[in-house]
Amino acid sequence: MLNQIQQQQRQSANQLTANTTFAPMTDNGRFIVEGGHQLAGEIVPQGAKNEALQIISATLMTDQPVLLTNLPDIRDVNKLLDLLTGLGAEVERIDRHTCRVTAKNIDVAYMQSADYVRDAQHIRGSVMLIAPLLNRYGRATLPKPGGDKIGRRRLDTHLLGLQTLGADFKYDAERFIYSFTTDGLKGAYIHMDEISVTGTANVVMAAALAEGESTIYNAACEPYLQQLCKMLNRMGAKIEGIGSNLLKIQGVETLGGTEHRMLPDMIEIGSFIGLAAMTGSDITIKDVSVENLGIIPRTFERMGIQLNINGDDIHVPAQDHYEIQSFIDGGLMTIYDAPWPGFTPDLMSICLVTAIQARGSVLIHQKMFESRLFFVDKLIDMGAQIILCDPHRATVIGLDKRAPLRGISMSSPDIRAGVSLLIAALSAEGTSQIDNIHQIDRGYQDIDGRLRALGAKIIRE
Template sequence: MSSAFEVRGGNRLKGEITPQGAKNEALQIISAVLLTPEKVVISNIPDIVDVNLLIELLGDTGVKVNRISRDVCEFQADNIDLKYLQSPEFKKKSGRLRGSVMIAGPLLARFGEAYIPKPGGDKIGRRRLDTHIIGFEKLGAKFVYDADDNFFRLETTGLKGTYMLLDEPSVTGTANIIMAAVLATGTTTIYNAACEPYTQQLCKMLNSMGARISGVGSNLLTIEGVTSLKGCQHSMLPDMIEIGSFIGLAAMTQSEITIKNAGVEHLGIIPEKFSQLGIQMEFRGNDIYIPSQDSYEIQTFLDGSILTISDHPWPGFTPDLLSIVLVVATQAKGSVMIHQKMFESRLFFVDKLIDMGAQIVLCDPHRAVVIGLARQHQLRGITMSSPDIRAGVSLLIAALSAEGKSTIQNIDQIDRGYQYIDDRLRKLGADIKRV
């Protein structure tokens, strides 16, 4: 029986909250420890299910893991058990975790073989692995798919640098190919590479280990292969999705919240999108202060037409925050069209919001029009279930602003991406408990 959150909405929250380390960076950075036999120390690790599972998986493959504290961990991959990668235990464990695909690049680069399970995880439409596999093939890996047990096997006698144009700027795909290419012979050029801050962090970390990657922060990366990498220390950025979630939460619950250590310079266009919803923010050094606002009004385009907010690869707006923007818009003054381009079924949670009294027209699987209630009617509490990590937190925000009691089931999905979220919100004055 999985647990649920019971939430009584309507409280105004107040106080300071510090975002966790970035989940999506963690999955890349922690996989990169496999590239060297030397010690790697990583700090600001989020204590969440997906990351802990990956650390456990690395431990099972023979990486020495020394958890100095919940957010600092020392890794040393000097004795890897390649046989374990073919075992039923590995298949079972890695199949539960989408991030496990990230260990393929480093394993292929250093040991010449890797195994990838068919991905598990979210229910947000197909997540293809084509970008990863095609990239590995271009570097000279051979790829065998075992249909009996849904398993991909990759092998190589030596990766060779090459030019490649990715079919999509996949973040995990780019990271995986970078990790494979750093130890390849010769120069690899990746065009249409993902370039968001977490990929930049991976490149900075690899360069500190002795890799030669240039073009960091752009969509054209050049990687000169080296023969080996050394250990390093790396600290992760704060999670920008969590920061966006807290900005939305503050506005929706009319709360006065300060987000501490928000890594403001790495947030790109995120603050601007929340400003377009009429949310006020002050940047105080590396903190974001959000004053208590009675109302917020959605801007229109300059010609007066309805605002559209859509996702786009970095430096565009991340798809992970569209669910949050959608929820926050339900109590704004004005209307907005939310256009979710990247995933098929990320918007299917709006039926729960409609049950709560929100005015939303779901046009198709990719587009929804939100007609803001301008706080004329509070949302009302209901019982609901969370389909994926981001929708889960969006529903949590809706519940915290709603009238009466809400029950959110399937919160394992929330725990996969947000650490101790209930404790941290209670400290701000939220009425939330795990049942």
């Protein structure tokens, strides 16, 4: 029965046209996963979600066309593009992964509408629309943004940075809405109080069109932030220090159009590495942009996973066992997140689930978000040996594949935990049900179809 349904789904998919938006938009859905199957083949990572949200926001900084390629067809990206359309930008969907945005006639008043407030609060990336609109129109509105429920994610860094550049803001506590105004942004020295990627992106976009010179210290320097700065420079901005935590920006009066291609998504790449290890599969991840992966490959190698880097591809061979290394002094391996060039927090959930079937033990220390490890109770129900020390730390005692996990029913609490649960289900014995899969769809494009192509047994209901 499972194979018949999969065949019908493949036939339906082949009938869709190239310019169709594929990302499922319903909030109701579940995956039925038959675990215990080895996968094999090649998979191409989608365009980077976190980069796309910054880049799409930056298209509002010019009235000239901006062509975007390698866009991931996922919920969060499509929702942000819908917000731009509501604001009056012309969004031309050329194909599934390409669009041209022309933000010539923007209706800033639309930000006060009930439709905008409802839609913007469901996507945290909407916060990065503030700086472009402040620069061009002197005012902007932001409902308290949503996103993953992974702990407190304050907006202070955004607000204080914009305020230093000359923006005033008010907060309506009854409607949960921030209102921003300015008579003109002016360059300033800003020492960021935290290394926030979206906070840095907002301040960079604000400073690019502000009058005079700005210096941003303690800036985030992730590859996606570097991509934003490079794109703005192609549009006519003057940003120096790209790739470091000290940016100098000379404001310009206007920006022009450009073309921009998203990097491959490093979080997807790490997810596929973990999937291959947990299921004992032979998978080649194509076109990964190795130079932009930082310490991600080395971190998985420290978990005993063999990675063969061939040009710009990563081949993960099937392994019966993978052994977690210890520190040089013999101490227990600890994997912790940190701002770039440290290990990205978005892969901590993947490392945790991958360690379940490793040989040895590891301490997972999630420093940046206090609610990201709360999904481990589901993994424990599946048979994992995990000790949740506190909201930030979990010790995983590897099973070394002596016993498989068992399939259960569970729910996806956020994007990364959802995919971690999916990886666990694919490695488990029996059938699992994962509810609330719209969370996974927010960040992973057609994940069930792409994994079925590798041999996974997944049904989307």
